Amino acid sequence: MIGKNNVLSLCFICIVVATMASAETADEKGLAIAIEADLRDQGWIDNMVELQMILRNAKGNESKRQLRLRSLEVPEDGDKSLTIFDTPRDIKGTGLLTFSHKQGDDDQWLNLPALKRVKRIASKNKSGPFVGSEFAFEDLSSQEVEKYTYQWLRDENYEGQAAYVIERRPIDRNSGYTRQEVWIDKEHYRLLKVDYYDRKQSLLKTLKSSGFKLYLDKIWRPEKMSMYNHQTRKSTDLLWREYRFNTGLTDKDFTRNSLQRAR
Amino acid sequence: MYWSAGSYSKQDSAHREAARIADAINAETRVQAALTKAGLIHRVLVSASQPDVKSALENIGIKGAWRVRIETSAQPVVDNSELAKIPDDAPSHGQPGQLEVTQYSLENAVTGRSTPLPATNTMTAKSSYNPASLSPDNSNFFSGPSVQNKGRWRSDIGFEHRAFQNPGLLNTEKNHPSVSLQSEYYRTWNDGDDIFAFVPFVRFDGQDKRRSHADIRELTWVHVADSYELRSGIRKVFWGVTESQHLVDVINQTDAVENPDGEEKLGQPMINLSWLRSWGVVDIYWLMGFRERNFSGRQGRPGFPFQIETDDAVYESSAGQYRGDFAIRWVHSIGDLEFGLSHFSGTGREPTLVPRFTRANGIPESVVLIPHYNIIEQTGIDSQYFLGDWTFKAEAISRGGQGIRYEAATVGFEKTLVGIAGSRGDLGLIAEYLYDGRGASGPALGQDDIALGVRYSFNDAAATTALLVTLIDRESHEYLTTLEASSRLGERLKITIEASLVSNTRRVTPGLLGFLEVLSDPHADLAFLRNEDFIKLELIWYL
Numbered sequence: 001m002i003g004k005n006n007v008l009s010l011c012f013i014c015i016v017v018a019t020m021a022s023a024e025t026a027d028e029k030g031l032a033i034a035i036e037a038d039l040r041d042q043g044w045i046d047n048m049v050e051l052q053m054i055l056r057n058a059k060g061n062e063s064k065r066q067l068r069l070r071s072l073e074v075p076e077d078g079d080k081s082l083t084i085f086d087t088p089r090d091i092k093g094t095g096l097l098t099f100s101h102k103q104g105d106d107d108q109w110l111n112l113p114a115l116k117r118v119k120r121i122a123s124k125n126k127s128g129p130f131v132g133s134e135f136a137f138e139d140l141s142s143q144e145v146e147k148y149t150y151q152w153l154r155d156e157n158y159e160g161q162a163a164y165v166i167e168r169r170p171i172d173r174n175s176g177y178t179r180q181e182v183w184i185d186k187e188h189y190r191l192l193k194v195d196y197y198d199r200k201q202s203l204l205k206t207l208k209s210s211g212f213k214l215y216l217d218k219i220w221r222p223e224k225m226s227m228y229n230h231q232t233r234k235s236t237d238l239l240w241r242e243y244r245f246n247t248g249l250t251d252k253d254f255t256r257n258s259l260q261r262a263r
Numbered sequence: 264m265y266w267s268a269g270s271y272s273k274q275d276s277a278h279r280e281a282a283r284i285a286d287a288i289n290a291e292t293r294v295q296a297a298l299t300k301a302g303l304i305h306r307v308l309v310s311a312s313q314p315d316v317k318s319a320l321e322n323i324g325i326k327g328a329w330r331v332r333i334e335t336s337a338q339p340v341v342d343n344s345e346l347a348k349i350p351d352d353a354p355s356h357g358q359p360g361q362l363e364v365t366q367y368s369l370e371n372a373v374t375g376r377s378t379p380l381p382a383t384n385t386m387t388a389k390s391s392y393n394p395a396s397l398s399p400d401n402s403n404f405f406s407g408p409s410v411q412n413k414g415r416w417r418s419d420i421g422f423e424h425r426a427f428q429n430p431g432l433l434n435t436e437k438n439h440p441s442v443s444l445q446s447e448y449y450r451t452w453n454d455g456d457d458i459f460a461f462v463p464f465v466r467f468d469g470q471d472k473r474r475s476h477a478d479i480r481e482l483t484w485v486h487v488a489d490s491y492e493l494r495s496g497i498r499k500v501f502w503g504v505t506e507s508q509h510l511v512d513v514i515n516q517t518d519a520v521e522n523p524d525g526e527e528k529l530g531q532p533m534i535n536l537s538w539l540r541s542w543g544v545v546d547i548y549w550l551m552g553f554r555e556r557n558f559s560g561r562q563g564r565p566g567f568p569f570q571i572e573t574d575d576a577v578y579e580s581s582a583g584q585y586r587g588d589f590a591i592r593w594v595h596s597i598g599d600l601e602f603g604l605s606h607f608s609g610t611g612r613e614p615t616l617v618p619r620f621t622r623a624n625g626i627p628e629s630v631v632l633i634p635h636y637n638i639i640e641q642t643g644i645d646s647q648y649f650l651g652d653w654t655f656k657a658e659a660i661s662r663g664g665q666g667i668r669y670e671a672a673t674v675g676f677e678k679t680l681v682g683i684a685g686s687r688g689d690l691g692l693i694a695e696y697l698y699d700g701r702g703a704s705g706p707a708l709g710q711d712d713i714a715l716g717v718r719y720s721f722n723d724a725a726a727t728t729a730l731l732v733t734l735i736d737r738e739s740h741e742y743l744t745t746l747e748a749s750s751r752l753g754e755r756l757k758i759t760i761e762a763s764l765v766s767n768t769r770r771v772t773p774g775l776l777g778f779l780e781v782l783s784d785p786h787a788d789l790a791f792l793r794n795e796d797f798i799k800l801e802l803i804w805y806l
Contacts, residue, residue: 055724063724064754089805090757091726092417115526116501120601120647122654122679129687132724176682257492257539261458261485263449 030150030166037189038145044219046072046249050242055133058233063088065131072249078102079142080254084262085131093263097254100142105172108137111259118256127176134205134227134236136176139196147171153181158193162186177204188212190220198231205229216245265293265308266316266328277305284309288319414450414459421445423801429794431566432777439564440469445480458485462530466521471563474520480530492537497530500548502592502605504647504656505673507695507714507734511643511658513607514590516554523565523763523795524745529554543595550588553578553610556634565795569632571616576634578610579664586610586638602646611639611665639664652679656695669700671709677718691718693732707788711737725751741768741789755806761799765792 024032053065066086071079078100085094095111108121126138148168156165163183170177178201183193190212198204211223225238252258268284271277274294281292284307291310309316309328320328425439443466451458462481468474483496500514514531521527532552538545558571580586588609595602614634620627643660659672675695683690693716697709716732729748736742744766749759768790771777781790 057724088751088754089417089419090751090803092805116499120649120654122649122652122677125679125681125689128681128689129722132722132726174681252489252539255539257537257544261487261492263460 026152027150029152030168031145033152033164033166033184033189034145034148034150034168037184037191038143040189041219042073042075044073044216045246046070047243047245048247048249049240049244052239052241053131053133054237054239056235056237065133070247070249070253072251072254074100078106078144080251081142082254082259082262091131095259095262097256097259098141099254100144102144102146105174106137106141109256109259111262113263118260126172126174134229134234135238138170138175138177139207139227143191148180155186156183158183158185161192163192188220190222203230213243215243219245264311266311266320268292268307268309268320268325268328270306274305277307281307284320284323284325287323288316290316290319414448416446416448418444418446418806419803420806421801421803423799425564425797425799427564427794428796431564431794432771432791433561433566433568435562435564435566436470439471441474442467447481456487458487459483460485468563471520471560473557473560474563476520476557478518478529482530490539492539494535494537495533497532498535499528499530500533500535501528502603502643502645503658504601504645505658505675505695506656506677506693506716507675507697507712507732508673508709509658510660510671510673511603511605511645513612513641513643514548514550516556516612518557520557520559520563529557543593546590546592546594548588548590548592550590550609553584553586553588553636555584555636556612556614564797565792567632569618569630571632571634572619573634575619575631576614576636577617579635579637580610599649600646601648602644605643605645607639607641607643609638610636611641611662613665615665637664652681653677654679666701666704669705671699671701671705673697673709675714687722689720689722691720692716693718697734703785707791708734708736708743713737727751736788739768739786739788741787742766743789743792755804757803757805759799759801759803761801762797763792764796765789768793 048068048070051067051069053067055063055065065088068084068086069081071081073079080100081098083096083098085091093111093113095113097109097111099107101107106126110119110121111117112119126141127136129135130137130140148170150169151167153165153167156163163185166182166184167179168182169179176198177196178199179197181195181197182191184190185192190209192209194207195203196205196207205227207225207227209222209225212220213223214220221240221243223240225240226235227238228235269280271280277294281294284290285292288309290313293308293310295306295308309320317328421443423441423443425441427437427439430437443464445462445464448461449459460481460483462479463477464480465477466475479497481496481498483494483498485495486493501509501512502514503509503511509525514533515528516531517525518527518529519525531550531554534549534551536547538547555573555576558573559566561567561570578584578586586609588607590605590607590609592603592605594604614636616632617635618630619633621629621631639662641660641662643658645656645658647657648655654677656676657672657674659670661668661670673695675693678692680690680692682688693714695714697712697714699705699710702710713735714732715735716730718730719728721727727748727750729746731744731746734743734745742765744764746760746762748761749757751757769781769784769787771781771790771793781787784790
């Protein structure tokens, strides 16, 4: 027979268990979500992809850039990438080599084939626009867990998908942002949407990613990333196509020499 | 290591195909299940333990197999409950399903690294797919069979107009229109490990016959190997880091008629071995033959009141223009420090201009200048250090062979203010000090000068930039100010503006006498450029 005391202790246990379950703070939960999203995006090894950028000003006038990217996963550090421009024609063959780092500033070199010169870019320039687009350098560099602190805000449905909404705050004080709100879907931990808040704490930009496709049975990549600047009403679309993974790239494809000869 | 020869929605179809392949090519095969977005699939894997499995597969009609590495102990992580969800009515072999799982690691992109297998993503869609039927796309820009394989030409035309504020010392014209054409042929082969490039250049100048000229900027073959690159042919090489002058940069001859700032170079025939080590890159150059410096003619600007007899150029080397020169450079970076150490041994690119008088009855009647080219030994160091927004730059050389050995250096910094005053733009502040150990007997510029500059990048869609630099001669207190700006107009047009202004210098009486007066004045280093202030507008059209 269950006595009154037993009922009470059962209730107590229930309360303790419930408290333990919520013992994970919002910060811990946010971090756990970020780590899981990072883990799900590991193991792509290397890739090559073509990218079209469409820049629109407030009046809707467009200008386009055609780029090629190759990237190499660096497990212990940030990734390496090499970007080459095909259009516009005046910067045809210009290359950008980036070594991202989990901690500290990324290393970047720009090859200017017309001048036969490789210039290293001062690394603090992360908040500057990438080739006049609404994407800053830091928006496009490899998203490492260590670059932010996190906080889970709420769960929310985003375009029919159950999603976590977390806040992340850049650790680097040279970042152009005070914080970002990120929508991550619960099923695959893909970054569906990001709201960027500027140094004055006002909403600066929104990034929406769509058309996710699965590669290598496990890596999700969007076909389209749209960045809208709320303050200038300018926008930039990134259209990714011809994704190829596991193509055999090595460290040797990401050197100053390989930057210089890529056209 | 295995080759994936195809995938099936039905397990027994996969086993049948595995058995067929095993019989046909006498190889070990296995079937492995994996869950993908396309549903549950059964992969037919062929052991790569024997050589040339791929061609054997092609012989029995399986094209486009790709390589995967799986641990033999790896078991497919397939939940039985998931299995139960997928009815076995999916299409069978050979029909590509509704693929979203395209772009697998294709065959010619082999690595020894592990391909993640099996997948753990649970999908609801169902269909069979056969990556073997997917042809590798042909747009590989980087390596492998590529569009660039075929080679392609690209050209641009520059329409230029230079307007001078005053007539020259010899009463030369104020307006100088000109057209230039540069083309580029580029192709790669051997998976991008061999590169051929040909870049011819030609200019027609409306005023100066000497400025109408043609040059092969590049005609080069580059072979890339694991630990070295061999670059042969006519090439352009740039060394250095500073903004106001380039002391260390000695490989190419200056194309002096193109631009008085000396930034344009003539192509140099060479064989360059670039050796890549963990401790940096070592470049060894054998420079075959010498390119003479060209000078603007009597109608050209900046004008010289004397004829420069390039045909009578005098060489210290008995081999003249055919002397083989050598250079070596080591570049390395340690953290935020980058440096290069170089040595050049050969005919110096800068001539000494020696007057030659023609006499009539023992009295000098006319004078011409003869370029003398000495053999020099130049050791140089260039380095830059990055510290936050700051870039510290230094170049120094020690040169022997032109009179007594001397040293020269440029040191300075650039500070970048990113997004200044809440704008998109970046402002760069530049300051450099230029030193030349030869003092007054040295060049007009760079003995004891300060360069101050601002660079503004608008970071707009048109990539508008502007650079304004003032060079201050600390001894004569003369200033040389230059402006360079450029912007894009649409996809195929670019506009550049250049201007140059000399200020705070002495007056020059027109004609030869005035010129001689200026040359003999130690406090008028820049006076000979006094009447050469100009603005240049160029429109480049990319065909």
